[in-house]
Structure formats: structure tokens, C-alpha cells
Amino acid sequence: MDVYLEKVDPEHNCFRFYSIRIEPDLFADQALVVHWGRIGKRGRTRVRGSGSASDCRDYGTRILNLRLRHGYVRVEDRGMTNDGETGG
Numbered sequence: 001m002d003v004y005l006e007k008v009d010p011e012h013n014c015f016r017f018y019s020i021r022i023e024p025d026l027f028a029d030q031a032l033v034v035h036w037g038r039i040g041k042r043g044r045t046r047v048r049g050s051g052s053a054s055d056c057r058d059y060g061t062r063i064l065n066l067r068l069r070h071g072y073v074r075v076e077d078r079g080m081t082n083d084g085e086t087g088g
Helices: 053-069
Strands: 002-009 014-024 030-038 044-051
Touching (some): 002 053, 014 053, 044 053
Antiparallel strands (some): 002 014, 014 030, 030 044
């Protein structure tokens, strides 16, 4: 799972992003990593869960559905590099 979302509402000065990724952790399991903040800024990163791939996927899906209900929109291709910074 590697999902990037944005919420843009200029009327309310709202320019936010939210990223949900499943990455390997140090114990040969998977970790759910979320990254969020204002578009164009560094933002915050937090590991939300660790365990099997299916557990992380389920938790990631719950977070994704919550963000979608809060007005975020999925952005398909945004030119991400491996380090999480935008390319270009």
C-alpha cells in the first residue's frame, strides 16, 4: 500500500497532504507509516502499526477511509522518489 492524498480548500486556507505506506521494519515484519502536513512543507511522520502485511493493510485501509470521509482526495501520480521527497 502506497497512497498519497491531498485536501485543498483555498476558501479555508486548507492545503494538506496525507501519505500512507507499508514498509519493512527491523523485525522482518511490516510497518504502517503515515506522513502528513501542509503541502510544500516537511510535515510529520509516524509509524502507526507493525505486524503482518495483512494487519498493516487493514489498518491502512481504515485510516484511508477516514481521510476520504474528511474530504481528502487520492492523487495517483505525483513523481515521488524513494526518499519521500517530490521529484523534479
